[in-house]
Amino acid sequence: MGQVLFVVWRESVEALLVIGILFTWIVGRPDSRRWLPYLWGGVGLGLAGAVALGMLILFAGEAMSESAQTLFQTVLMLLACALIVQMVVWMRRHGRTLKQEMHTALADEVGRSHGWGVLLLAAIAVAREGSETVVFLYGIGQHLVLFEFVLATVAGLALAGVTFVLLQLGGRYVSWRWFFRVTEILLLLLGAAMLMSAVDNLLSLDILPAIVDPLWDSSAFINDGTAMGGLVASFTGYRAYPALTSLLIYLAYWVLVLGLLRMPRATRTPVGA
Amino acid sequence: MFAALAAALVLLAMPAYADELHTVSLEMNDGKFVPARLEVPAGVKFKIVIRNVGKTAAEFESLPLRKEKVLAPGAESFVVVHPLRPGEYGFFDDFHQEAQGIVVAK
Numbered sequence: 001m002g003q004v005l006f007v008v009w010r011e012s013v014e015a016l017l018v019i020g021i022l023f024t025w026i027v028g029r030p031d032s033r034r035w036l037p038y039l040w041g042g043v044g045l046g047l048a049g050a051v052a053l054g055m056l057i058l059f060a061g062e063a064m065s066e067s068a069q070t071l072f073q074t075v076l077m078l079l080a081c082a083l084i085v086q087m088v089v090w091m092r093r094h095g096r097t098l099k100q101e102m103h104t105a106l107a108d109e110v111g112r113s114h115g116w117g118v119l120l121l122a123a124i125a126v127a128r129e130g131s132e133t134v135v136f137l138y139g140i141g142q143h144l145v146l147f148e149f150v151l152a153t154v155a156g157l158a159l160a161g162v163t164f165v166l167l168q169l170g171g172r173y174v175s176w177r178w179f180f181r182v183t184e185i186l187l188l189l190l191g192a193a194m195l196m197s198a199v200d201n202l203l204s205l206d207i208l209p210a211i212v213d214p215l216w217d218s219s220a221f222i223n224d225g226t227a228m229g230g231l232v233a234s235f236t237g238y239r240a241y242p243a244l245t246s247l248l249i250y251l252a253y254w255v256l257v258l259g260l261l262r263m264p265r266a267t268r269t270p271v272g273a
Numbered sequence: 274m275f276a277a278l279a280a281a282l283v284l285l286a287m288p289a290y291a292d293e294l295h296t297v298s299l300e301m302n303d304g305k306f307v308p309a310r311l312e313v314p315a316g317v318k319f320k321i322v323i324r325n326v327g328k329t330a331a332e333f334e335s336l337p338l339r340k341e342k343v344l345a346p347g348a349e350s351f352v353v354v355h356p357l358r359p360g361e362y363g364f365f366d367d368f369h370q371e372a373q374g375i376v377v378a379k
Contacts (some may be wrong), residue, residue, distance in 0.1 A: 215357065224336040224337060225365070
């Protein structure tokens, strides 16, 4: 439940950030009245797209047999993990210039008087965050009771609204930099946890070999067989009885993530290469 | 493609060993495990047949056993667990977190 809350919170803040940038820019223009419907239309379209994707994933999963379902969920967990890493790396590279980039894009659209461009810009931003939320939630929360799930989602949205307002107030209480730093770390940990759940599934389906199983027993330290220990595990990927395969994949994940984050922007080859 | 192939392989493999396994049963009843302690032989695969006799949904969850299974009220299912070294392995009901149980492998 905590994970659902966190994911909805963080993704909504990111979506709000984009909408906020678009909104303040449009409102600052003399002909803002003309452009605002396109913005809200775009937001609605993006949300609808995310919900449609959610339905598709849900029904695709339900139609399968149990082991096919496990495998389907595993594939989505891996996808969610890759998305998390991609998102964090993307925000690191573009976060600072996000506002500028969006303003340039907006100026282009308005210059050409294409309201549809504004709509598309908003729709893509919202659909992107929304569909990420959907994939993440399927990866972690499909076993939640519906009531808890709805509660966590609504709480996450409300919390996002509050956070966004606080951040907008000029960073008196929290700053964007701090927000992104902390949630980045939490997201990457969550990505690692999802990866470990996926590996667990692949191990029990005999798709991956365990090699040495278990490698050690640290249940006296934190016992992941209890509800409390399970919570730690579901946020970090911790295992009290890890297989060698799990450990190797866990280490590879962090090496890859740190490598991607350290790669300086300037040495990146241009898009399309 | 790979996913579909792997799924097919898993489906083929399942019934092959489902019959000859050492089997223990477990009942989940709205936050209670009966029994809360399952003894199994160490070093061999085994099967836990789980029945939810309660009025609410239950989720058998164990990270040490690498299993997660949701059961609607009245549902029966099973999990096949990989060979364990001697020791104690916890499990709990994710929908009623006060419910704790252990598998003891000897």
